[in-house]
Amino acid sequence: MAGMMDSVNQRTQLVGQNRLELLLFRLNGPQLYGINVFKVREVLQCPSLTVLPKSNPIVRGVASVRGRTIPVIDLALATGHHELKSLQDGFVIIAEYNMKxxxxxxxxxxxIINLNWEEIHPPPKGTGRDHYLTAVTRFDDQLIEVIDVEKILAEVSPTSEEISPGILTEQVRINALNKKILIVDDSSVARKQVLRCLQAVGVEVIALNDGRSAYDYLQNMLSEGRKPSDELLMLVSDIEMPEMDGYTLTAEIRNDSRLKELxxxxxSSLSGVFNEAMVKKVGANDFLAKFRPDDLADRVVERIKLVDGL
Structure with missing residues (x-):
């Protein structure tokens, strides 16, 4: 237990400091890509893969890793490149997304490299709508691209965005009509999922792409003499975002007496044993793993009932 707590303490030192660690990798060319170390469970030489009948073509098969069966996606094929020909020369990054x-x-x-989120930028304008990037950065004069894994996973296994019957009462729907929620997520797919879910509840949604934009939006409200906690039912924020991550955004909100009641x-798709310590450290009210529309709707319903005394 002491060892686990030491590990938690070491890794949470980055929390609220707008820093991250990226594991760098290549597909089948010289371009460098990065994945947040927090999502990585292990890296291993590509094991034997079992092909599943009628599976998506970008799923090269499933691997048995210490008794666990794990689907393996060819990231090159998934992002429009040629598939990795030599499996035995490849590697598999085992990561945790959405608790899977x-x-x-x-x-x-x-x-692995250590960076500041301020060094991570949105993809350049003009890359089009169909690219698979959430961010880019530079390190040692090399361009590093961060892949929108949530977009890939949504294409392989689409997630239902429907809210189950019974979660929304007529009274909640009525009360939701005069509520606003600010959402922030750098993944276009994740942003649209959250947007559609919240619109189904009935609230008005303001959607932004990164933590810096969200913080600036809140500051603009204050400069206009408006109190965000009076106008916004809640802020729903991703954690991994260019310019300013969700942890730092939360910490900045809590450190501003005019915002701290928000x-x-x-x-986030970041899940695992470290999140509880991180969420507590920065002062967030709650954490929810992506993407479960019923759970998200439940959180919004709870807030509406609390605010309106239902």
Whole structure:
């Protein structure tokens, strides 16, 4: 137990400091890509893969890793490149997304680098709508691209965005009509999922792409003499975002006496044993793993009932 707590303490030192660690890898060319170390469970030489009948073509098969069966997606194929030809020379990055383990087949794994989120930027304008990037950065004069894994997973296994019957009462629907929620997420797919879910509840949604934009939006409200906690039912924020991550955004909100009453829900595909310590450290009101529309709707309903005394 002491060892676990030491590990938690070490890794949470980055929380609220707008820093992250990226594991760098290559697909089947010289371009470098990065994945947040917090999502990585392990990296191993590509094991034997069992092909599943009628599976999505980008799923190269499933691997048995210490008794666990893990689907393996060819990241090169998933992002419009040629598939990795030599499986035995490849590596599998086992990561956790949305509380599920997922393997990503890559050509080579490089090293881990430590960066500031301010050095991570949205993809350049003009890249079009169909790209698979959430961010780009530079390190040692090399361009590093961060892949929108949530978009890939949504294409392989689409998630239902429907809210189950019984969650929304007629009274909640009526009261939701005069409520606003600010959401922030750098993944276009995740942003649209949250947007559609909240619109189904009936609230008005303001959607932004990164933590810096959200913080600036709140500051603009204050400069206009408006109190965000009076106008916004809650803030629903992703954690991994360019410019300013969700942890730092929350910490900045809590450190501003004019904003600290704003209800903050961190909503992320980052899941695991470290989140409880991180959420507590920055002062978020709640954490929810992506993407479960019923759970998200439940959180909004709870807030509406609390605010309106239902």
């Amino acid at each position: 383990e997922q393997g990503f087949l890559v050509g080579a794994v490089e090293r 209800h903050v829900l961190l909503h």
